Amino acid sequence: MTILYLLTRKPDPTFLAILSEQKKLHKVETIDLGTNREYDKIVDSIVAADKVISW
Amino acid sequence: MKLGILVNTNRNFQALTGITRAASGKGHEVVIFAMDEGTWLLEDPGCVSLSELANVSMSYCDHSAIEIGVKKEPLPEAIERSSQYNNASMNHNADKVIVL
């Protein structure tokens, strides 16, 4: 499964723990919306991901 | 894809407009629901103008807007004054939901 995380704040320890655990079983991609402005590509990533989680 | 965007802060305006415009341009349906601090963005013409885009619908939690004191009188009719029912509907019907 492909999981896409969209970050809107600084990663916290709980996020990092969850990310680390999910990476053992899934393909995980992270996009920092604070710095990434390539919105066409971001939409494509949202479409392509099995799960999208904002954090 | 039907994309739901829950806007519960006023900190991600650029991402909101960028993702909404990009998704609309690609022919995706976008449903925006604003609540809590996200209703502040209803005072921003750049946010309000998203309701004019193809395949984009917008609504907001009136309870939040009243609590926060948002000036919402000049809002276009396309932006629906609503409740958590619209949030429930967005989540029920969207393929993907992001939170900004």
Next chain:
Amino acid sequence: MEKKIAVLVRDRQGEALRMAVGIILLDDVIDVYVLDRKVDSSGNNELYLETIVDMEMNAYTNVKENEGLEYLSNEEIAARLVGYDHVLAY
């Protein structure tokens, strides 16, 4: 079709819990995860939690001090989150 939705309650507990209670209107499955903090008993938080119990919604936490909520480790939460249609981090 019924959706499975997780609401992650973080720093703005009151609005997050109000939303969790509000989005049950279309009979989707709404599970609540209170993360990293004890539930603040001020405002309507306790009323929202009572409603969550009354509506037979599931409420979890990674903070052992949160009485009445089922404790889960971050590893268990990580495994559960992939099972939801939507995860709403508030």
